[in-house]
Amino acid sequence: MKYPDLDRLVPDYVKHFEAYIPSKPDDVLKRLFGCRYLYRLNNNENPLGPPPVAQSIIKRFPPHSASIYPSGDAYHLRYKLADRFGLNPEQFLVGNGANEVITFVIKAFCQEGDNIITADGTFAVYEWVAEFSGFEARLVPLKNFGFDDEGMLSHIDERTKILFVCNPNNPTGSYWSEDKLRNFLDKINGRQIVVVDEAYFEFVEKEDYPDSIKLLSEYPNLVVFRTFSKMYGLAGLRIGYLVGSLDVVNIIRRTCVVYSVNVLAQEAAFAAIDDQEHIFKTREMVKKGKDFLVKELDLLRLQYVNGEGNFIMIKLPMSDSLAYRKLMSKGIMVRTMTGFRFPNWIRVTIDKLEVMEAFIEALSKVLNTARIENQKKL
Ligand SMILES: *Cc1c(COP(=O)(O)O)cnc(C)c1O
Numbered sequence: 001m002k003y004p005d006l007d008r009l010v011p012d013y014v015k016h017f018e019a020y021i022p023s024k025p026d027d028v029l030k031r032l033f034g035c036r037y038l039y040r041l042n043n044n045e046n047p048l049g050p051p052p053v054a055q056s057i058i059k060r061f062p063p064h065s066a067s068i069y070p071s072g073d074a075y076h077l078r079y080k081l082a083d084r085f086g087l088n089p090e091q092f093l094v095g096n097g098a099n100e101v102i103t104f105v106i107k108a109f110c111q112e113g114d115n116i117i118t119a120d121g122t123f124a125v126y127e128w129v130a131e132f133s134g135f136e137a138r139l140v141p142l143k144n145f146g147f148d149d150e151g152m153l154s155h156i157d158e159r160t161k162i163l164f165v166c167n168p169n170n171p172t173g174s175y176w177s178e179d180k181l182r183n184f185l186d187k188i189n190g191r192q193i194v195v196v197d198e199a200y201f202e203f204v205e206k207e208d209y210p211d212s213i214k215l216l217s218e219y220p221n222l223v224v225f226r227t228f229s230k231m232y233g234l235a236g237l238r239i240g241y242l243v244g245s246l247d248v249v250n251i252i253r254r255t256c257v258v259y260s261v262n263v264l265a266q267e268a269a270f271a272a273i274d275d276q277e278h279i280f281k282t283r284e285m286v287k288k289g290k291d292f293l294v295k296e297l298d299l300l301r302l303q304y305v306n307g308e309g310n311f312i313m314i315k316l317p318m319s320d321s322l323a324y325r326k327l328m329s330k331g332i333m334v335r336t337m338t339g340f341r342f343p344n345w346i347r348v349t350i351d352k353l354e355v356m357e358a359f360i361e362a363l364s365k366v367l368n369t370a371r372i373e374n375q376k377k378l
Pocket of ligand 1: 044096097098099100123166170197199226227228229230235238239240
């Protein structure tokens with residue numbers, strides 16, 4: 001059989017795109033780095049797991065149900081969300097993680113020659129989906145570690161379709177206040193779609209932080225993302241959603257893959273949203289972990305950015321990929337930030353206090369050996 005003519009078959013924008021290689025499974029990593037345990041501080045997961053009600057749904061899941069297709073459009077979950085937020089169930093689209101709803105929005109609004117705008121130091125999936133679909137991603141540099149509203153506005157042209165704002169931003173934790181977001185939306189004045197990704201919404205307790213869903217009635221070009229992966233501890237089941245005005249969501253629905261959200265994810269998410277107690281407990285854990293970390297990082301004289309969300313960004317006096325490998329051999333997995341355009345920085349998920357202690361102990365050792373090696377070189 002003849003080998004496919006990939007040069008002709010593959011679009012240029014796919015040829016030029018480099019595949020993202022996810023980290024290997026824990027068992028493989030443990031063998032590779034020779035560690036007995038592994039603390040995963042790389043993905044902003046919730047170490048408390050899903051809320052207890054969701055845990056019991058998962059435990060009691062009837063195996064036979066696995067043979068039945070789920071609700072194709074997460075019917076019950078959408079009705080519950082609608083009730084919770086006082087909206088129409090048709091204003092919600094549930095996806096296989098918030099990651100999937102990113103693709104729905106870009107497919108719905110972009111065609112050849114169009115562009116999207118976001119920041120350079122943010123969650124990279126907006127940029128990736130745009131680029132491997134053949135659309136330009138205009139990346140506006142962060143300003144003081146936050147999204148630069150004026151900079152984003154100045155990059156808009158007649159082919160700009162969507163602006164993505166990550167609020168609070170992963171990885172810096174900076175956020176736009178309600179005033180700032182309103183001002184931005186006022187200036188856009190309906191000419192583009194504005195997506196506000198609120199993956200860490202439930203972690204933020206700041207008074208001036210906007211609840212964007214409440215702004216939908218005033219700004220029908222606004223689309224809000226939420227996920228069950230972070231606060232609700234359901235990252236492994238892959239479920240998130242978008243919510244917007246009826247007209248906009250009715251368009252996005254056309255590009256949405258039905259049946260992509262499995263039945264267990266739908267049921268666990270349905271149960272999880274009622275558990276306010278779980279949110280309080282998680283916030284408490286994050287607060288304790290951050291207080292401890294900040295104190296220790298000051299002692300180590302390291303620069304860090306401690307914003308909203310269950311993570312913190314730390315600048316190291318060494319390459320982030322080297323630090324990653326050294327920390328891995330001590331059983332700690334962090335996220336290197338070179339890929340987020342922050343060379344020599346790492347992002348660390350906030351975990352229980354004992355895990356944060358283990359992280360600081362490992363980090364101190366790594367920094368000490370690096371210091372000694374540097375001195376030898378001199
Ligand atoms: C984790 C994350 C998501 C994606 O979450 P899913 O697991 O796909 O629901 C989206 N945006 C940001 C900023 C995130 O950090």
